[in-house]
Amino acid sequence: MSLLISRRYFLKAGSVALAGVAAGPSLLFGRAEKDHPIFIAIFQRGAADGISMVVPFGDRNYYAVRPQIAIPEPTRSGDERAIDLDGFFALHPALSSLKPLYDEGHLALVHAVGSPANTRSHFDAQDYMESGTPGTKSVADGWLNRYMQTNSEPGASPFRGIALTATVPRSLMGPAPTIAMAQVAGFGIRGGPATAQIEEIFSKMYPETFEAVKMLRTANPEQYAPENGAEYPRSPFGQTMLQISQLVKADVGLEVAFADVGGWDTHANQGAARGQLSNRLKEFGDGLAALYHDLGDRMRNVVVLTMTEFGRAIRQNGSGGTDHGHASCMFAFGGPVKGGKVYGRWPGLATEQLFESRDLAVTTDFREVFSEILMRHMRARDIARIFPNFRAAAPLQIV
Amino acid sequence: MRLKALLSIFLLFGGSGPTQREKITHLLNRMTFGPRLGDVELVQKMGIDKFLDQQLHPGKIPDPGIDERLASLPSLNMSIAEIYTYYPRPKQGRAPNMAPLSASQGEPPRRLLEELQAQKIIRAVHSERQLQEVMTDFWFNHFNIFWAKGADRWLTTDFEMNAIRPNAMGKFKDLLMATAKSPAMLFYLDNFQSTSLRGINENYARELMELHTMGVDGGYTQKDVQEVARTFTGWSIEGPRRSGKFIFRPRVHDAGEKVVLGHRINAGGMKDGEMVIDILAHHPSTAHFIATKLVTRFVSDNPPDSLVSRVAGVYRETDGDIGEMLRTIFTSPEFYSSEAMNSKMKNPFELAVSAIRALNGTTDGSRPLAQMIAGMGQPLYQYQPPTGFPDRASEWTSNGATVERLNFAIALAANRIPGTTVSLNEPPQDVVTKLGSPEFQTR
Numbered sequence: 001m002s003l004l005i006s007r008r009y010f011l012k013a014g015s016v017a018l019a020g021v022a023a024g025p026s027l028l029f030g031r032a033e034k035d036h037p038i039f040i041a042i043f044q045r046g047a048a049d050g051i052s053m054v055v056p057f058g059d060r061n062y063y064a065v066r067p068q069i070a071i072p073e074p075t076r077s078g079d080e081r082a083i084d085l086d087g088f089f090a091l092h093p094a095l096s097s098l099k100p101l102y103d104e105g106h107l108a109l110v111h112a113v114g115s116p117a118n119t120r121s122h123f124d125a126q127d128y129m130e131s132g133t134p135g136t137k138s139v140a141d142g143w144l145n146r147y148m149q150t151n152s153e154p155g156a157s158p159f160r161g162i163a164l165t166a167t168v169p170r171s172l173m174g175p176a177p178t179i180a181m182a183q184v185a186g187f188g189i190r191g192g193p194a195t196a197q198i199e200e201i202f203s204k205m206y207p208e209t210f211e212a213v214k215m216l217r218t219a220n221p222e223q224y225a226p227e228n229g230a231e232y233p234r235s236p237f238g239q240t241m242l243q244i245s246q247l248v249k250a251d252v253g254l255e256v257a258f259a260d261v262g263g264w265d266t267h268a269n270q271g272a273a274r275g276q277l278s279n280r281l282k283e284f285g286d287g288l289a290a291l292y293h294d295l296g297d298r299m300r301n302v303v304v305l306t307m308t309e310f311g312r313a314i315r316q317n318g319s320g321g322t323d324h325g326h327a328s329c330m331f332a333f334g335g336p337v338k339g340g341k342v343y344g345r346w347p348g349l350a351t352e353q354l355f356e357s358r359d360l361a362v363t364t365d366f367r368e369v370f371s372e373i374l375m376r377h378m379r380a381r382d383i384a385r386i387f388p389n390f391r392a393a394a395p396l397q398i399v
Numbered sequence: 400m401r402l403k404a405l406l407s408i409f410l411l412f413g414g415s416g417p418t419q420r421e422k423i424t425h426l427l428n429r430m431t432f433g434p435r436l437g438d439v440e441l442v443q444k445m446g447i448d449k450f451l452d453q454q455l456h457p458g459k460i461p462d463p464g465i466d467e468r469l470a471s472l473p474s475l476n477m478s479i480a481e482i483y484t485y486y487p488r489p490k491q492g493r494a495p496n497m498a499p500l501s502a503s504q505g506e507p508p509r510r511l512l513e514e515l516q517a518q519k520i521i522r523a524v525h526s527e528r529q530l531q532e533v534m535t536d537f538w539f540n541h542f543n544i545f546w547a548k549g550a551d552r553w554l555t556t557d558f559e560m561n562a563i564r565p566n567a568m569g570k571f572k573d574l575l576m577a578t579a580k581s582p583a584m585l586f587y588l589d590n591f592q593s594t595s596l597r598g599i600n601e602n603y604a605r606e607l608m609e610l611h612t613m614g615v616d617g618g619y620t621q622k623d624v625q626e627v628a629r630t631f632t633g634w635s636i637e638g639p640r641r642s643g644k645f646i647f648r649p650r651v652h653d654a655g656e657k658v659v660l661g662h663r664i665n666a667g668g669m670k671d672g673e674m675v676i677d678i679l680a681h682h683p684s685t686a687h688f689i690a691t692k693l694v695t696r697f698v699s700d701n702p703p704d705s706l707v708s709r710v711a712g713v714y715r716e717t718d719g720d721i722g723e724m725l726r727t728i729f730t731s732p733e734f735y736s737s738e739a740m741n742s743k744m745k746n747p748f749e750l751a752v753s754a755i756r757a758l759n760g761t762t763d764g765s766r767p768l769a770q771m772i773a774g775m776g777q778p779l780y781q782y783q784p785p786t787g788f789p790d791r792a793s794e795w796t797s798n799g800a801t802v803e804r805l806n807f808a809i810a811l812a813a814n815r816i817p818g819t820t821v822s823l824n825e826p827p828q829d830v831v832t833k834l835g836s837p838e839f840q841t842r
Contacts, residue, residue: 046783046784121609122784123609123784163797167794167795168794181799181802182776186802187799190806191806194809198809201831202835205835206798206801209802262784267600317598317599317601318594318598318600319592319593319597319598321589321600323600
């Protein structure tokens with residue numbers, strides 16, 4: 001009895017859609033039109049410092065609250081200065097590879113975005129952002145999984161929702177079938193001469209897993225080398241971006257991809273234009289820019305959105321770093337994005353303007369961005385189910 | 400009439416309970432890293448109570464051969480200063496004396512990680528003190544630190560050997576105090592830099608309450624986080640890159656009065672922080688939080704409230720005695736309920752160790768095995784966030800993970816993992832099928 005339960009649980013939890021498997025490969029490869037919309041979510045785990053990524057140099061308080069770790073104004077000279085965007089905000093110099101996307105009108109920023117919940121716990125805040133239900137812990141599935149549940153079609157590809165992570169992220173957890181794999185290349189049986197025989201046996205135990213294995217083998221995403229001179233960082237994040245690009249090019253029916261990147265919890269020795277945070281941002285920006293250039297024309301159907309659980313305290317702490325804060329910022333880019341603009345209302349950095357007198361206040365609920373992209377770009381059919389008890393303010397019109 | 404009804408109810412439900420064999424297998428699945436061939440019979444002969452009693456007193460269990468298996472891992476017995484001497488930072492030239500270094504490969508700090516991983520795997524597979532090993536794993540994960548963060552490459556060995564391991568079955572407060580004063584923790588959560596002069600760093604104060612003691616909904620505020628951070632100013636490391644000793648620096652300690660969870664803290668100096676540890680260790684939220692985590696680990700991903708509140712009660716009555724909480728769990732009806740049996744998903748480490756044990760294998764815990772465990776999603780000592788690896792099935796199941804688990808089963812049964820050998824009593828293919836089955840992924 002208990003064995004049966006666990007077996008069924010295991011199969012279900014790790015399963016991909018059976019529907020349509022019998023229909024043959026052409027249907028399996030997902031939404032019939034090749035131009036279906038794709039959404040790529042990238043989570044910066046650890047709470048990335050929003051006002052270092054997109055610097056509010058026009059706010060006269062910025063340089064006062066961060067005597068050591070502020071990024072120099074764009075009007076200064078040298079390569080440590082921030083890169084002016086609109087006369088008020090500027091990009092961190094380590095993110096310089098994203099500036100061309102902004103200039104082309106395909107990169108938008110959302111500032112002072114975050115959660116209505118006031119938690120400063122990484123775990124809770126990530127949980128809220130990924131469940132899409134800030135303040136409610138009892139919701140078992142993730143917001144991206146609910147999108148997949150409410151927009152599912154018969155014959156959907158098992159590769160509709162993919163996480164390039166070793167385990168399923170909270171955002172994708174739930175009844176709609178998804179796949180998590182840290183390495184596209186490792187997704188298969190390594191059994192030497194006995195591989196076929198072993199696959200045969202395990203195909204019966206894990207039919208859905210092995211349908212996916214076979215499909216991926218046929219599609220062979222690794223055949224796609226970076227195009228348009230795109231250079232991915234050699235780091236794990238860079239290689240993750242490359243693999244997402246390969247999955248998009250392989251036309252496996254990808255609709256939602258998820259990746260995460262850590263190292264943002266900069267309590268100590270954060271650095272300014274150079275240093276710890278700068279190194280993380282360089283890898284981050286270069287990885288995103290490489291994905292953008294590599295996908296080239298295909299970006300017309302792709303929206304990439306970055307997110308982080310909260311921002312960091314406005315004043316630097318006693319160890320050259322920043323403690324947990326509230327609002328941060330997001331990057332959105334792709335063909336459908338109305339870029340070249342910093343979205344959101346700036347709340348200001350004066351003490352009386354701060355959340356609990358210490359953190360950047362949230363003026364845009366993260367669900368406003370999530371829901372707008374799902375509705376306007378991904379054509380979500382039932383946004384009220386994806387974000388229960390949430391009503392968006394006036395649309396930002398990012399896409 | 401009433402008696403008859405009762406009797407029939409008894410027959411109906413009592414008759415379908417687990418057999419003694421099933422109970423013992425379940426106990427071994429949870430209290431140990433999985434039964435070896437013959438273990439079930441051994442416990443059957445000895446009796447469950449006696450086995451439980453033995454495991455709760457690991458010092459009394461003879462553990463022949465373990466020292467020999469660990470002999471090639473010299474860093475385990477070194478002080479932090481010795482570790483810095485014999486496993487120097489790269490680019491600093493060779494160490495004055497490389498003699499004690501073992502056969503493990505790679506840069507010196509990398510070898511520290513490999514030795515740490517090897518001892519964990521060796522002990523989990525071969526030690527007779529299984530519950531001690533399970534609890535060492537549990538508490539390390541509870542007080543998780545990230546090996547690759549700066550100086551923690553040299554400090555983590557001391558953290559496991561001297562803070563976690565000796566306190567894994569004792570009083571929770573002793574464990575908490577040991578981690579609070581551990582150079583590895585002081586570095587990982589930045590407290591060594593938190594001072595009254597340059598300003599506080601809230602990192603340790605927050606995780607101390609959220610993850611180590613009260614739990615995120617335990618009833619503390621942002622103000623409490625700041626006040627706790629003030630009490631721990633001056634708790635630091637003497638030469639984090641040399642001797643690596645805990646030190647209290649009175650000069651940078653905030654001597655002003657602090658109020659934590661309604662308590663006035665004015666003990667003075669290092670006693671301020673010790674008083675906070677005492678308050679937190681005796682807080683009812685801590686009893687509840689620790690009980691919930693233990694019951695989740697040993698009973699079910701949906702820990703039954705009834706058992707959690709009994710275990711929390713034991714925590715309060717015994718001053719946080721870990722052994723007594725475990726005894727309560729392992730003798731509870733909830734533990735042996737049908738909902739609990741086989742309901743826990745093995746994480747990759749548990750899967751690998753239980754498979755080697757099931758095949759009466761031996762291992763030196765070296766890099767190839769550690770890498771396979773990492774490939775299944777669990778790089779040992781390298782989980783970055785302070786939450787530790789997850790302990791719920793939903794977090795460990797995915798198609799990608801399934802494929803890697805199958806690849807592990809294939810490599811193990813073919814004896815293709817260098818340093819690890821298993822003995823097969825049936826055709827390799829049958830062994831692979833068993834190890835790869837959904838049933839073997841659970842405990």
